[in-house]
Amino acid sequence: xxxxxxxxxxxxxxxxxxxxxxxxxxxxxxxxxxxxxxxxxxxxxxxxxxxxxxxxxxxxxxxxxxxxxxxxxxxxxxxxxxxxxxxxxxxxxxxxxxxxxxxxxx
Amino acid sequence: xxxxxxxxxxxxxxxxxxxxxxxxxxxxxxxxxxxxxxxxxxxxxxxxxxxxxxxxxxxxxxxxxxxxxxxxxxxxxxxxxxxxxxxxxxxxxxxxxxxxxxxxxxxxxxxxxxxxxxxxxxxxxxxxxxxxxxxxxxxxxxxxxxxxxxxxxxxxxx
Numbered sequence: 678x679x680x681x682x683x684x685x686x687x688x689x690x691x692x693x694x695x696x697x698x699x700x701x702x703x704x705x706x707x708x709x710x711x712x713x714x715x716x717x718x719x720x721x722x723x724x725x726x727x728x729x730x731x732x733x734x735x736x737x738x739x740x741x742x743x744x745x746x747x748x749x750x751x752x753x754x755x756x757x758x759x760x761x762x763x764x765x766x767x768x769x770x771x772x773x774x775x776x777x778x779x780x781x782x783x
Numbered sequence: 784x785x786x787x788x789x790x791x792x793x794x795x796x797x798x799x800x801x802x803x804x805x806x807x808x809x810x811x812x813x814x815x816x817x818x819x820x821x822x823x824x825x826x827x828x829x830x831x832x833x834x835x836x837x838x839x840x841x842x843x844x845x846x847x848x849x850x851x852x853x854x855x856x857x858x859x860x861x862x863x864x865x866x867x868x869x870x871x872x873x874x875x876x877x878x879x880x881x882x883x884x885x886x887x888x889x890x891x892x893x894x895x896x897x898x899x900x901x902x903x904x905x906x907x908x909x910x911x912x913x914x915x916x917x918x919x920x921x922x923x924x925x926x927x928x929x930x931x932x933x934x935x936x937x938x939x940x941x
Contacts, residue, residue: 694895694896695895707881707904707935709881730893733893735891735893735894736888736889736890736894737888737889738886738887738888738889738899738901739884739886739887739888740886741882741884741885741886742881742882742904743877743880743882743884743885743886743903743904743905744885744886744901744902744903744904745852745853745854745901745902745903745904746852746853748901748902749900749901749902750899750900750901751899751900751901752888752890752894752898752899753894753895753896753897753898754893754894754895755893755894755895757893
């Protein structure tokens with residue numbers, strides 16, 4: 678299981694725009710590099726990252742080889758109700774990771 | 784003794800050698816770099832040929848980066864982000880990477896603010912293009928130039 682770091686404010690007021698920061702450990706091998714003997718290193722990247730808030734998708738990012746290793750993505754959302762964020766990463770070679778974070782909205 | 788024929792022969796050899804080298808180098812470079820044609824094709828795929836308006840998008844990239852492997856990228860769009868007027872998607876494109884796409888994100892009115900950041904790889908000094916798709920079907924764009932001193936893809940051969 679790849680290590681993921683999530684930063685979501687623990688508490689927010691209803692209607693506030695909050696920033697969510699995410700990072701997952703992944704090599705993001707671009708597929709354009711070669712070994713010293715000239716063999717191409719096959720591509721191995723995270724292709725899709727999604728975030729849902731109480732079951733509804735609020736953000737999705739299609740990642741390409743031009744994203745750095747250990748993809749770091751930040752985005753915003755409106756705090757509407759207390760609940761959970763579910764973060765999902767999927768990628769080449771069957772890579773899949775999920776992480777959740779809770780938020781209390783007052 | 785006449786020097787001219789020998790000089791000509793030397794020139795001929797040099798020219799032939801140069802030509803051979805050019806023939807070897809050219810395909811490799813073409814393979815490694817997306818050209819403006821690929822960039823335009825990628826943008827057209829997103830916009831469907833719709834008009835690109837300049838403005839409303841803010842692209843935050845460093846003017847100079849020492850390492851092409853991690854270059855900070857920030858894109859934000861001026862939008863009220865209401866249920867009727869919001870940013871649907873943001874796409875970022877590169878001019879000189881092997882592939883024109885960098886990242887594409889889908890947003891909705893629930894985002895509250897159309898602003899994302901991430902880190903990208905850049906193969907060379909180039910211009911980055913961000914395209915935002917709004918809920919009314921219009922497309923807005925902004926470009927930014929980044930100077931790279933050490934490109935990604937070239938160093939650390941395993």
